[in-house]
Amino acid sequence: MKLYVVGFGCGSRDGMTIEAENTLKSSDLIIGYTVYVDILKKYFPEKNFLSTGMKMEKDRVKTALKCVESGKIVSLVCSGDSEVYGMAGLAFEMSVEFPTVEIKVVAGVTAALSGGAVLGAPLTHDFAVISLSDLLTPFDKIEKRLRLASQADFTIVLYNPSSRKRADYLKKACEIMLNFKAPETVCGYVSNIGREGQNSKILTLRELMGESIDMFTTVFVGNSETKAINGKMITPRGYANV
Amino acid sequence: MKLYVVGFGCGSRDGMTIEAENTLKSSDLIIGYTVYVDILKKYFPEKNFLSTGMKMEKDRVKTALKCVESGKIVSLVCSGDSEVYGMAGLAFEMSVEFPTVEIKVVAGVTAALSGGAVLGAPLTHDFAVISLSDLLTPFDKIEKRLRLASQADFTIVLYNPSSRKRADYLKKACEIMLNFKAPETVCGYVSNIGREGQNSKILTLRELMGESIDMFTTVFVGNSETKAINGKMITPRGYANV
Structure with missing residues (x-):
C-alpha cells in the first residue's frame, strides 16, 4: 500500500x-x-x-x-x-x-523553477535555495547560509521571504547579502506564480531591500554575472563566450 | 512570435x-x-x-x-x-x-527534484545545486562553491559529476566537502532517472568518495541532519520536533 x-x-x-x-x-x-x-x-x-x-x-x-x-x-x-x-x-x-x-x-x-521561468532565466548556473522562515530553523543558521551563499556567488532563491511576524526579514537578508554582493546585483521577484494576480518585478539588490513583499512571493538574487536583458533576469551560463 | x-x-x-x-x-x-x-x-x-x-x-x-x-x-x-x-x-x-x-x-x-524523489526526500530544507563541469566554469570557482556550501551545511546536489576527462572530479569534490561535512554524512545518487536502467544507491560521504559514477548520474550530499530511513535518504524539515 x-x-x-x-x-x-x-x-x-x-x-x-x-x-x-x-x-x-x-x-x-x-x-x-x-x-x-x-x-x-x-x-x-x-x-x-x-x-x-x-x-x-x-x-x-x-x-x-x-x-x-x-x-x-x-x-x-x-x-x-x-x-x-x-x-x-x-x-x-x-x-x-x-x-x-x-x-x-x-x-x-518548485517555485524556484516556475518563478524563474516568469522572470526569464535566473537559474541557468549554480544556485542555492534558502527559506527565510524561522518557524523551524533558528535565524542564526539562516543568516549563516545567506552569508556563505553570497560569498560563494550563488544565485540565491528565497522562499517564505515575509510574513506578518517577520515583516523585516527580507530587509535583514538583503543587508547580509550586501556584504558580499554588489548593490547593483540584478534581482527579481514573482508573487502568485501561475495563479490569478501573478505579479513580477526586476530590480537591483539595493532596491529589493526597501521592497515590501508578501508571503506568496519568491525572491531571486542574481550572481555577479546576472543581467537584465529586455526586462528579463538572465544568468549567462557561458555559452555565448565559448 | x-x-x-x-x-x-x-x-x-x-x-x-x-x-x-x-x-x-x-x-x-x-x-x-x-x-x-x-x-x-x-x-x-x-x-x-x-x-x-x-x-x-x-x-x-x-x-x-x-x-x-x-x-x-x-x-x-x-x-x-x-x-x-x-x-x-x-x-x-x-x-x-x-x-x-x-x-x-x-x-x-530538474534532476535535483526527480532524483530526490527516487532517493526519498533529501531536499526538504535549504539546498545548493552545483555543476562539477569545468567546461564553462573555472575549477577554482567550483571548489569555492563546494567549500562554502559545505560550511553552510546545505544539502548539496551535484550535476555533471563525472566525464571521461574528469574521472576524478567527484573524488576531489568529496575531499573538499569532507573538510566541513562528517564522513558519515548520508549521501545518495541516481543514474538514468525515470529511464531504462534507473539505478540508485544510498551511502556515506566517505563511501561516495570511492564510487565510480557516470555522467548520467545526479549526486546528493546530505546536511548534518540528513538520515537514512528504511533505505531512503531523508532530510527532516523539523516538523517531527514541533
Whole structure:
C-alpha cells in the first residue's frame, strides 16, 4: 500500500506533471493544507478532499497514513515540489510506525523553477535555495547560509521571504547579502506564480531591500554575472563566450 | 512570435508537465541535443525534429530563432528544467538580435527534484545545486562553491559529476566537502532517472568518495541532519520536533 506525496506545481492546471495529474485522478482521497486543496478542487471537482490548517502537518500526515492503512488510495498534496519545504520528509519519518505503508514521492516544479521561468532565466548556473522562515530553523543558521551563499556567488532563491511576524526579514537578508554582493546585483521577484494576480518585478539588490513583499512571493538574487536583458533576469551560463 | 524553451523533465513521459506536453504537441519543429530528441521522438512520432550534437548550443539556438522568425512554432528542448544548466539563458541572450521573437520559458522538473524523489526526500530544507563541469566554469570557482556550501551545511546536489576527462572530479569534490561535512554524512545518487536502467544507491560521504559514477548520474550530499530511513535518504524539515 502506498501513500503518494504529490507536488502539484505552482497552482496552474498545466504546471502539473502528467504523473501528478494521473495520481490525483486515481486517488480515493486528496489531503492537504486548505489553500492548496481549494486550488485542486477546481481541477478535480469529482474527488474527495480533506483539508487542514497551517501547523497541522503532523495530524495531516497521520490521517493520510491511517487512510492508506485502511485500504484507500491517498494523495498528500504540496504546492510546488513535494520535497522542497514540503511534506515528503515528514511522511517518511512518520511512516516508520505504519510498516505496511510505502511512501511514493511524485516530484513537481518548485517555485524556484516556475518563478524563474516568469522572470526569464535566473537559474541557468549554480544556485542555492534558502527559506527565510524561522518557524523551524533558528535565524542564526539562516543568516549563516545567506552569508556563505553570497560569498560563494550563488544565485540565491528565497522562499517564505515575509510574513506578518517577520515583516523585516527580507530587509535583514538583503543587508547580509550586501556584504558580499554588489548593490547593483540584478534581482527579481514573482508573487502568485501561475495563479490569478501573478505579479513580477526586476530590480537591483539595493532596491529589493526597501521592497515590501508578501508571503506568496519568491525572491531571486542574481550572481555577479546576472543581467537584465529586455526586462528579463538572465544568468549567462557561458555559452555565448565559448 | 515566440520561441518556446521547454524543459521536459527526467525523460519519462509522465515526468513532463502538461504545459510541456501541450507546447510540444503544438510545435511545428522540435530542436534539441541528439540524445534528448531521440527520447522525445518516441513520445511524439508525428512531429518534426532537428537534432545537433554537444557543443553546438549556439548553432542550435540560432537555427531555432531563425525558424521562429520565418513563421514556425518552435520548441527548443532541454532535459529536466529549461533553465538549470539548460538553454533558456542563451536563448534570451541571442534573441537580442531577433527583435520580433519573444522567448517563452516552460519550466520542468530538474534532476535535483526527480532524483530526490527516487532517493526519498533529501531536499526538504535549504539546498545548493552545483555543476562539477569545468567546461564553462573555472575549477577554482567550483571548489569555492563546494567549500562554502559545505560550511553552510546545505544539502548539496551535484550535476555533471563525472566525464571521461574528469574521472576524478567527484573524488576531489568529496575531499573538499569532507573538510566541513562528517564522513558519515548520508549521501545518495541516481543514474538514468525515470529511464531504462534507473539505478540508485544510498551511502556515506566517505563511501561516495570511492564510487565510480557516470555522467548520467545526479549526486546528493546530505546536511548534518540528513538520515537514512528504511533505505531512503531523508532530510527532516523539523516538523517531527514541533
